[in-house]
Amino acid sequence: MQTLWDHRFAQRTQRMGSSAIRELLKLTESPDIISFGGGMPAPDVFPIQEFREACERVLRDSGDFALQYGPTDGYPPLRELIVRHTARYGIEVTPENILVTSGSQQALDLLGKILINPGDHILVESPTYLGALQAWSAYGAEYVTVPMDEYGMVTDALEAALRSGPKFIYVLPNFQNPTGVTLALERRKKLIELADQYGVPIVEDDPYGQLRYEGEHLPSVVVLDGQFRNSGESCYRGNVIYLSTFSKILSPGLRLAWVVAPPEVIRKLVQAKQGADLHTSAFTQFVAYEVSRGGFLDRHIKVIRDCYGKRRDVMLAAMDGYFPPGVEWTHPEGGLFLWAILPETMNSAEVLKMALQQKVAFVPGAPFYPTGGGHNTMRINFSYSDPDKIREGIARLGRVLYEAMGEPLGIYH
Numbered sequence: 001m002q003t004l005w006d007h008r009f010a011q012r013t014q015r016m017g018s019s020a021i022r023e024l025l026k027l028t029e030s031p032d033i034i035s036f037g038g039g040m041p042a043p044d045v046f047p048i049q050e051f052r053e054a055c056e057r058v059l060r061d062s063g064d065f066a067l068q069y070g071p072t073d074g075y076p077p078l079r080e081l082i083v084r085h086t087a088r089y090g091i092e093v094t095p096e097n098i099l100v101t102s103g104s105q106q107a108l109d110l111l112g113k114i115l116i117n118p119g120d121h122i123l124v125e126s127p128t129y130l131g132a133l134q135a136w137s138a139y140g141a142e143y144v145t146v147p148m149d150e151y152g153m154v155t156d157a158l159e160a161a162l163r164s165g166p167k168f169i170y171v172l173p174n175f176q177n178p179t180g181v182t183l184a185l186e187r188r189k190k191l192i193e194l195a196d197q198y199g200v201p202i203v204e205d206d207p208y209g210q211l212r213y214e215g216e217h218l219p220s221v222v223v224l225d226g227q228f229r230n231s232g233e234s235c236y237r238g239n240v241i242y243l244s245t246f247s248k249i250l251s252p253g254l255r256l257a258w259v260v261a262p263p264e265v266i267r268k269l270v271q272a273k274q275g276a277d278l279h280t281s282a283f284t285q286f287v288a289y290e291v292s293r294g295g296f297l298d299r300h301i302k303v304i305r306d307c308y309g310k311r312r313d314v315m316l317a318a319m320d321g322y323f324p325p326g327v328e329w330t331h332p333e334g335g336l337f338l339w340a341i342l343p344e345t346m347n348s349a350e351v352l353k354m355a356l357q358q359k360v361a362f363v364p365g366a367p368f369y370p371t372g373g374g375h376n377t378m379r380i381n382f383s384y385s386d387p388d389k390i391r392e393g394i395a396r397l398g399r400v401l402y403e404a405m406g407e408p409l410g411i412y413h
């Protein structure tokens, strides 16, 4: 429907649309639906008591500062805590390399603001994280894609894509959203070499790397890039901009994340952030620091790993029992999602309609493909629902899939 406002909106708004996932999540809010749709952490692992005590301590000891305006680059003790925390995962940088943002989603938006001119090509995995496409399309980005397989971005296809002259490469190396797939070590190295050769920076988005349930931690692209350059400096000045977040290791409602980047990139991001929100909530940063310090964050990450690792196992076992032959799915070593692939002739958006009637939801995969495809894929979240709900939801989804394929039910139904 046309409104009075349509001709007043800036041109860039024509590329804006509501996120298909957020729209879908509205449908699944009803309590009788088992939703494998959102990328939501389990409320069971929110450290509510620790937050209550931390809020009290912050207000008692530092209320004057926590309720005041703060610096744009972040609350200094929190930036130092992030430096210590990331060092445990091999990312050794200084506070000069860190910017605290209001969620990684803001970091993606700010990167669009400082890097993307209308018509610039961004090289992305296909499929990739929808929120990044949503952020960057508003700045006029076009996408050039590189396919994924079970070892992540297919780096053999990277060079051809790099020849199109992309502004940067966007990669999700650990337990990717949406597929759950992890980029193999050799491919990480190849990515860094090719990016260096073509003079193209890399944006590494890593919300899930700390949530590994099996296998060995793989060094981040930013770490390998530091080794590749072998500068010996503690301040990182390389080719990678790294993003991570407190959303999946503490709480997404905090809206608290961080960027690791060379200092000149941080300075430009700070200018962009000043125009966006002056700074991330000071109170939230004080409380997150107070909760996280003294080793709590590491202990809590273990609790989350334990909880989600079990849920992943329950889901994989249920899928083995309840899903029809002809459906394939990934076996993520961490993160929040797995990815199912239906036979070519099927359309997962149609399957979703049937699934909602059976009160179970997932996210159809097509919107994650910026240049089309993926009509037969589905993203399934395993972190949010408890094990009983996972079993029941997968049983329902299995029945829906048998029906959609026109097959009689399997022996477990």
Ligand SMILES: Cc1ncc(COP(=O)(O)O)c(C=O)c1O
Binding pocket: 039, 102, 103, 104, 105, 106, 129, 131, 172, 177, 205, 206, 207, 244, 245, 246, 247, 252, 256, 257
């Ligand atoms: C790959 C990826 N990047 C960024 C985000 C946004 O995270 P945040 O809650 O920190 O804004 C998400 C959230 O699910 C994500 O999966």
